[in-house]
Amino acid sequence: MSLTKTKQPFLALSKICLNNWHYIDQKVLSFNDGINFFTGHSGSGKSTVIDAMQIVLYANTDGRGFFNKAAADDSDRNLIEYLRGMVAVGEKDEVTYLRNKNFSTTIVLEFTQTESDEKECLGVVFDVDTARNDTSRLFFWHKGGILENAYRTEEHAMTISELRKYMQKNFKKEDFYFGTSNERFRKQMYDIYLGGLDMEKFPRLFKRAIPFKMNIKLEDFVKEYICMEQDIHIEDMQESVMQYGRMRQRIEDTLKEAKSLEEIKESFDKFKIKEVEQDYCQYRMNKLDVLKLKSDIHLLQQKIEDGEKDLKTQEENETVLEKKLEKLAKEYDALVAQIAGSGYDQIATRKKDVQELLGQLNHSVQRWEQTSKDLKKWCDLDITPNQAIWDIEKFEQGDITEDDLNRLKHTLDILRKETEEERQDNASALRALKKQEKSISDELKELKKGNKAYPKEVLDARYELQTKLSEKCGDFVKVNVLADLLDMKDERWHKAVEGYLGSNKLTLIVEPKYVKDAMEIYRDMDQKKYWRISIADTQKIDKQDMKVEENALSEEVLAEQSYVKKLIESLIGRVIKCETIDELRNCRTGITPDGMLYKNFQLKRLDPKQYTRNSYIGDNSLRHRIKELEKEKDKIFDKKDPLEKEVLSAVVILDYEYLPQSAEEYLKQQKTLERAKERQEEYEDLENQLTKLREGALKGLEEERDQNRLKQEDCKQEINAMKEAIWATQNALKECRQQIIDQNEALIRAQNELPANGEYEQQFAQEIEKTDTEDYERLKKRAARKYYDAGTKKEEEYRKLVEVRTAYLREYPNRTFSAVDENNDVYDKLYKELSSDHMEMYREKAAKQAKTAMEHFKDDFVYKIRSAIREAYQRRDELNRMISGLDFGKDKYQFKIIRNTGADGKYYPMFMDDSLNIDPSVLNTTMDDQMNLFSMEHENKYGELMNELIEIFIPPEGATGEELENAKRDMQKYSDYRTYLSFDMEQIVDGDEKLTIGLSKMIKKNSGGEGQNPLYVALLASFAQAYGIHLSPKVRRNPSIRLVVLDEAFSKMDAEKVASCIDLIRNLGFQAIISATNDKIQNYLENVDKTFVYANPNKKNISIQEFEKCEFDNLVTEE
Secondary structure, eight states: OOOOOOOOOOEEEEEEEEEEETTEEEEEEEOOSSEEEEEESTTSSHHHHHHHHHHHHHTOSOOTTTTTTTOTTOOOOOHHHHHHTEEEETTTTEEEESOOSOEEEEEEEEEEETTTOOEEEEEEEEEEETTTTEEEEEEEEEESSSOTTTTBOSSSBOOHHHHHHHHHHHSOGGGEEEESSHHHHHHHIIIIITSSOOTTHHHHHHHHHTTOOTTSOHHHHIIIIISOOOOOOOHHHHHHHHHHHHHHHHHHHHHHHHHHHHHHHHHHHHHHHHHHHHHHHHHHHHHHHHHHHHHHHHHHHHHHHHHHHHHHHHHHHHHHHHHHHHHHHHHHHHHHHHHGGGSHHHHHHHHHHHHHHHHHHHHHHHHHHHHHHHHGGGGGSTTSOHHHHHHHHHHHHTOOOHHHHHHHHHHHHHHHHHHHHHHHHHHHHHHHHHHHHHHHHHHHHHHHTTOOOOOHHHHHHHHHHHHHHHHHHTSOOOOEEGGGGOEESOGGGHHHHHHHHGGGGGOEEOOGGGHHHHHHHHHHSOHHHHTTOOBOOHHHHTTOOOOOOTTBGGGGEEOSSHHHHHHHHHHHTTOEEOSSHHHHHTSSEEEOTTSEEEETTEEEEOOHHHHTTTOOSHHHHHHHHHHHHHHHHHHHHHHHHHHHHHHHHHHHHHTSOOOOSOHHHHHHHHHHHHHHHHHHHHHHHHHHHHHHHHTTTTHHHHHHHHHHHHHHHHHHHHHHHHHHHHHHHHHHHHHHHHHHHHHHHHHHHHHHHSOOOHHHHHHHHHHHHTOOOOOHHHHHHHHHHHHHHHHHHHHHHHHHHHHHHHHHHHHOTTOOOOSSOSOOHHHHHHHHHHTTHHHHHHHHHHHHHHHHHHHHIIIIIIHHHHHHHHHHHHHHHHHHHHHHTSOBTTEEEEEEEEEOOSGGGGGHHHHHOTTOOOOGGGOOSOHHHHHSTTOOGGGHHHHHHHHHHHHHTSOOTTOOHHHHHHHHHHHHHHTSGGGGEEEEEEEEEOSSSOEEEEGGGTSOTTOTTTTOHHHHHHHHHHHHHHHTTTSOTTSOOOOOBOEEEEESTTTTOOHHHHHHHHHHHHHTTOEEEEEEEGGGGGGTGGGOSEEEEEEOTTSSOOEEEEEEGGGHHHHHHHO
């Protein structure tokens, strides 16, 4: 049939009533049932009215997906901003609202039946609580036109309660309806009030058409406006397939675990072999110890016999030497008596006295010389003045006066005082650094153990509370610090979370059932010590329904327990994540990743201590703190080293000679130097006298006396040497006898400790028989090397055993076995169990689940996709029949929907082949068949493709967030029937020969208005189908709306093309609202029936002027 304007009646939008909507306080607009034109500058309010209409037509107060969709001001409004009238004033763009007291908003659409002139209204009323930025809403319908009071009392727009009472008072029960829910009202509205529209397809088409642009790609156009998405629920199929996957995985896991246990058994067997080898090496060493002890005892007995002979000879030699010494002593006494009569002794006695006096004086001289030497150290210091250096040189020469001495002492006192003050300052600074270093080292030690450096009072409070709470409850009750229960989702927000939570992250947490007891115990704890400690009421907070802002900081914090999550939401659930200053200022409380906080209209930085030194949340907090402390420790070391050198240098200087005695004492010592010089001269004179006597008559007697004295000394030394030899021999004999006792005891112990092992004994006997040496020490060393080699190999096998066990336990954490046990019984027992009983049970269950999965795959997926594809073909055929009746001159257009020519088209035959008949009963129970889930005999050509799709619908085990996101996208893609189709539109050109041209390659994106006609026609054809305009007039149906809203759709067209497009709307019998900026007004005026001119000069008040066609000349003049 031809799509020309019909005489069928329809519901025309005749009026819209707005109260307190955005920048409109009160307005009623009247519409023509033909073409209505909205015009005005960008931001003048055209989209404001269109969005109000959409709220009612969709019965949707969310606004996501359609608010301001095509507006040129690129804003992103939400419902509360529309209701309260958000404005931005001042240089700093502070956000304010037009409506700051509680109020109500009304949006009402009036529809008129074009034949009977009967009217009905659809609308919504909102009650707005400005203090909480919260809203209540009620959708309603009533017969008749917009109320004369425009839904207002004398003072204000009607509230929900007032509207209810008004309707109930002034309308019959059957003449009005209140929607108790959006969904229920929406069904009533589409089924009855708007003439029987498709509840799913109509709102999708309507909202997508408003921002329609002619530069859309052809294939995207068909997907968006012709073949829209369908919800194909694959949850049952996916769950069934995943259950089979889990069954199959369990079998594979069991086989894999059994394989791991087999490897453990093999490794354990190797370890035991090496253990036996080492045991024999130990036996060999012990046996060699026994043989070595027996050999040592025999050698000691021989040594004692030889020692007793040596001792007898030494005692005889000692007697001979003592008789010789007695004879020399008598000869010496006779020589001394002869020398005494010559006067030699008197001179020698005086020399001895002078020598003793010199000894006393020389002590003072040496002390003076040492003092002089110590004083010279001052001369090497830069701080020592020249005068002091000169005075030190005088002291060294023994030629210093009392004045010089006092001046030097005073100078040294000043230098020492200054050095001591500097030493004390440096030592104080050094002590502070060492204290700081110790504190850092202690904290690092705890941190590297994995212990967070909580304040002592927190740890004490947690311990005391945990102890008392466990005692009270009769069971161990864990008390946690909040920070230990948290982790970060994104480290980028770590600083912001730590800084904002501050001391809140140290809150003590107990399970909800223990909270009341914990609080009673806390009340009795030391209030002076624990006044900073807090306990979370987890029982109460777990019952709360927390209101969390979108994009709140709490989104970045992970917590397993619900009550912990809700506690975090209560603390930071209204703190908004921001990136810029503008974003911060647009919210009540906002925060940036670098720690900028906007709150109470103030911008400030978070306390750095809270996210550095006091950072406790997540494992990364430990790593960050360790890194920071190690840097601090390096800095302290750099400061400490020079201070230590300075202190050490000062200590050395303070130890320098500083003349602590009185000047008189040092002057006395200086006089002693002179006396010592005189006595030295006397000593040399006496020595000369004695020399002359010795060279005279006494020369022979003295030489003989001296020779005798030397002989006596030699004899005494021989006697002493002999005594020492006798003592050494006696001790050696004593030691040998004790060694024999000790060795016999050791031999008995070694023999008793040697285990009885006939196999080892036989093997050792054979080895000794082949040995050609009795050097048991060397044999023992050789045996020790073999023992340690065997031990190394045993340890290596043990290490490998622990490694395979650890890898196993890491992969199977539910197995609570020991990795280091030298017994393998528990592993062997489990290996035996897994290798027999479990496998057959798993195989039977997997066979049953495979059949169930097949049935779900057929019913929940294959047939639904096939049905959706057939529906797309049906829609294609209907649209092609509709547009075939349109006049495009010699040309015709038609939609082309066929099998996808790309890679995904390979699945198409599987869905559309009518012979495809999946019969799960043919699956047998063998593992090989189950592993290839759907490859039945008569489905060989599709089995492989089915397996591919099945794998797509099973998310990978242990997948990362990114992998899960990719899997989700794949599932969405392959559960969309459009994936398996290709879309195009063809132009059929009449001529000598018919020519068919695919338009997808001709219509280019951003084509500026060229080639858009077919897409535009297709869009209107879709609306005609949605509104039932394509049905025969003979088909009786309730009148429906025929409204089409296009916002900026013709912005790139010239006047001629605009006229052509509007004519098509008119000819098809639609009522339309077309929106465009006022710079395009000339392109529209001649072709529209009514014009609405919007203005919003101060961005606070939208004005709308209505012009009928007869008034357009005035409108042009005003422009």
